[in-house]
Amino acid sequence: MARRELMPGQKRVSAGGVVADTVTVLWFIFALFPIVWMFLLSLKNNVQQTSTYFGFTPTWTNYLTVLGSKGEQLTSVDFKSAVLTSVLACAGATAVSLVVGIPAAYAAGRWKFRGAESLMFNMLSFRFAPELMVIVPLFVIYHYLHLFDTTVGLIWVLQLVTMPLVVWILRSYFQDLAPELEQAALLDGYTRIRAFFSVALPLVRPGIAAAALLAFIFAWNNYIFPLILTDSNATTVTVAVTKFLGGGGQAYYNLTAAAALLGVLPPLVLALCIQRYLVRGLSFGAVKS
Amino acid sequence: MTLADETAPTREATEPAEPPRVPAWRRGARPYLLSIPALAVVVGILYPFLSGAYYSLLDYSAGNTHVKLVWFRNFADVLSDGGLWRSVGVTVEYALIATAVETVLGVGVALLLNRSTLIGRIFEKVLILPLMIAPVIAATMWKLMFDANFGILNHVLGLGHTFNWLSKDHALYSAILVDVWVYTPFVAVLVLAGIRSLPAEPFEASDVDGASWWYMFRRLMLPMIYPYILVAVIFRLMDCLKIFDIIYALTAGGPGTVTTTLQINAFEDSITHFNYSRGSTYMFLLWVLVFIAARFLVGVLTKAQKRAAGTEG
Numbered sequence: 001m002a003r004r005e006l007m008p009g010q011k012r013v014s015a016g017g018v019v020a021d022t023v024t025v026l027w028f029i030f031a032l033f034p035i036v037w038m039f040l041l042s043l044k045n046n047v048q049q050t051s052t053y054f055g056f057t058p059t060w061t062n063y064l065t066v067l068g069s070k071g072e073q074l075t076s077v078d079f080k081s082a083v084l085t086s087v088l089a090c091a092g093a094t095a096v097s098l099v100v101g102i103p104a105a106y107a108a109g110r111w112k113f114r115g116a117e118s119l120m121f122n123m124l125s126f127r128f129a130p131e132l133m134v135i136v137p138l139f140v141i142y143h144y145l146h147l148f149d150t151t152v153g154l155i156w157v158l159q160l161v162t163m164p165l166v167v168w169i170l171r172s173y174f175q176d177l178a179p180e181l182e183q184a185a186l187l188d189g190y191t192r193i194r195a196f197f198s199v200a201l202p203l204v205r206p207g208i209a210a211a212a213l214l215a216f217i218f219a220w221n222n223y224i225f226p227l228i229l230t231d232s233n234a235t236t237v238t239v240a241v242t243k244f245l246g247g248g249g250q251a252y253y254n255l256t257a258a259a260a261l262l263g264v265l266p267p268l269v270l271a272l273c274i275q276r277y278l279v280r281g282l283s284f285g286a287v288k289s
Numbered sequence: 290m291t292l293a294d295e296t297a298p299t300r301e302a303t304e305p306a307e308p309p310r311v312p313a314w315r316r317g318a319r320p321y322l323l324s325i326p327a328l329a330v331v332v333g334i335l336y337p338f339l340s341g342a343y344y345s346l347l348d349y350s351a352g353n354t355h356v357k358l359v360w361f362r363n364f365a366d367v368l369s370d371g372g373l374w375r376s377v378g379v380t381v382e383y384a385l386i387a388t389a390v391e392t393v394l395g396v397g398v399a400l401l402l403n404r405s406t407l408i409g410r411i412f413e414k415v416l417i418l419p420l421m422i423a424p425v426i427a428a429t430m431w432k433l434m435f436d437a438n439f440g441i442l443n444h445v446l447g448l449g450h451t452f453n454w455l456s457k458d459h460a461l462y463s464a465i466l467v468d469v470w471v472y473t474p475f476v477a478v479l480v481l482a483g484i485r486s487l488p489a490e491p492f493e494a495s496d497v498d499g500a501s502w503w504y505m506f507r508r509l510m511l512p513m514i515y516p517y518i519l520v521a522v523i524f525r526l527m528d529c530l531k532i533f534d535i536i537y538a539l540t541a542g543g544p545g546t547v548t549t550t551l552q553i554n555a556f557e558d559s560i561t562h563f564n565y566s567r568g569s570t571y572m573f574l575l576w577v578l579v580f581i582a583a584r585f586l587v588g589v590l591t592k593a594q595k596r597a598a599g600t601e602g
Contacts, residue, residue: 006403006484006492006510016502021408024401028412031419034430034470037441041433049439104327107320128527128579129338132555133572136565137340160334167327192319221423223534228560238423242538245429253433260426267421275417282478 035264041257049254062258066244071259074252075243077232079259082240087266088151089226089236090219093158094166094212100159101166102208106196108167109174131224134160142229149231157225162215169214169281173207174200210281213274217267237263344569351563363570372546372554373574380550380575383461383536384529387468391525392518394469395476400506402477403484413481420474424467428538431467435539460540460548467535472528476521483517484510516593523586530579551575 041049043058065071072078138157139148147153177200185195201208226236241263244256271278348359367373402413419427434442435454443452454463487510495505533552536542542549542557549557551571559568 006487006489017404017406020401020404021406023397024408024412027398027401028415031470031474032415034427034434035418035422037434038430051439100326100330103323107323111320128531128583130531130552130555130572130575130579131533132552132559132568133341133576134334134337136344136559136569137337140340141337156333159330163327163330217421221421221425223423223425223538238425238534241423241426242429245432253439256429256433260430263426264422267423268418271417271421275414279417279478279482282475282482 038257038260041254042261044254046252046254049252062254063262066255066259066262071244071255074255075240077235077240077243079237079240079262082235082237083262083266085151085154085234086220086237089154089158089234090216092151092155093162093219094215096155096159097163097166097215098208098212101163101211102170102201105167105170106174106200109171109177110179135225135228139228148229149233151234153229154226154234154236157229158219158222161222161225162219165215165218166211169211170204170207173204177203206277207281209274210277213270213278214281216270220267341569342573344566345573347566349566349569351565359566363566364574367567367570367574373571375546376549376551376554376571377578379461379546379548380530380532380552380578383465383468383532383548383550384526386462387465387472387529388522388525390465390469391473391476392522394473395521396480396514396518398473398477399480399484402481416474416477416481418474419471420478422471423534424471425534425538427471428464428467428535431463431470432539435463455540455544457544457547460544464532464536464539464548467539468529468532471535472525476518476525479521479524480514480517483514487513513597516590516597519586519590519593523583523590526586527579527583530582531575551578 040056042062043060044051044056045059045061048056065074066079142148142153147156181203182195182199185199186192190198220236221238222236223238226234226239230236230239241256241259244252244259345363346358346360347356348362349356398416402409402416422430432455434440437443437453438450440454442454443449446452453459491509492505495509500508531552532550533556536548536550536553537556540548542553552575555568555571555575557568558564558571
């Protein structure tokens, strides 16, 4: 996409430009400082962890401790298996919400049918519903169905978070697709289903990528569902990270920092890989241009 | 324009013409058939949701073996209890301040990054990063930085060991600061997408006319990106009203009750004290609050979108 500059007056006033650059840099110090500081903290040993100085001998042992059995002893949470659970549950939830969400998004994007708008509003209202309202009944249901503290149970509940997101983002992509393309395929003798799979679906692939990744990240970042609906077997990264700060005994600052960075890494790497689509997906989900 | 979109062309017109071998009733049923899987999921959430509403009418708590219907006694108890109004106050204060600050800063950051200077282009890539960090992890990180003795903030800001970020007077604002750190990029991304979608001509024309930057921003850009800002406000306000993870990780509602928002309060009732009915009553009242706010804001948004569509055309 070609960049155009709106409001070119900014460029002429050089004094204004300097001020704007300064403010931009200040903002990014604010935005990045916590991450940089966490990284430094994660490299400190137990003695240095309480010092606020930047000069120290870096060590990688905290990461090994967090991932190893020693971290498990300290927090009674196996961080490695929490990472695995998170990956499985988030990938599962994303897959389910794509399978369920793509047809609905296509229906809502292509046809204006009775109830379409209220269906969409209701989907959005799930995003806005307080989680605890459904968690307590789910807690009871999960115990009854033996889904408590299982990855399958997590997939089901995280899918409630990701599905509306997928439908909302993809609906806009399907709306933007010229219906003539499928029309042409139909005239060539394709069936409706084949036209969808061979014409419409490949064209919204960037949208699917954006929706899937945003869904994965939202599921990964969720805290309240795994906090209440899982225990030690299927605990996720977000819950595991907070354990290092310790409820009772000693707080492990350096270990917390290392765990936090490990917990942030997967979505961060994913985001950096497809950033262009991500921004489009994020803004498309909410507003359609 | 996805929220209650009334200006879009009707979708019937876009449905591809088909050979007559497909009967009309099947064509009419198609969107419904496609929505069935999603609807099944909707029912899957509706059941626990309605159960939750029903719990608020019971006297359901751990240790109570004879759960019975008490109708609106929980509501009467909760409404006459000062705890509810205190947490409504905390919730509304948190939501309004956080949303206002994030909106203003988000628009500012979007404007800064819209420039095609090198700095603007580099930082645009970094903008989205805090958004990828789970709020609960962000809150945990900030908790380490807030620490009065070992935290980096007091050291860097030269406050010594005296300033306590999580004390009674400051805890709510510290939580808001974390929220601002996590979610301002979200507002900025939405607004930046809005700015990018604007036509260049009006700006070029008024630039030729020698209009000032401020004049162009206030008279041209702001009215045109208003719907985008409104969408960001809706998302932020709704999410802030039901804030849980940032506050839970940072202060767990304390010290005392200064950061006890409605959802934290419900968590304490349901999960800590096993009084499921009382917790559900809190959640039902929060849901009503969120629903009213959503309806009102979506109404404002629909109006704004119509106006924006009118001025653009």
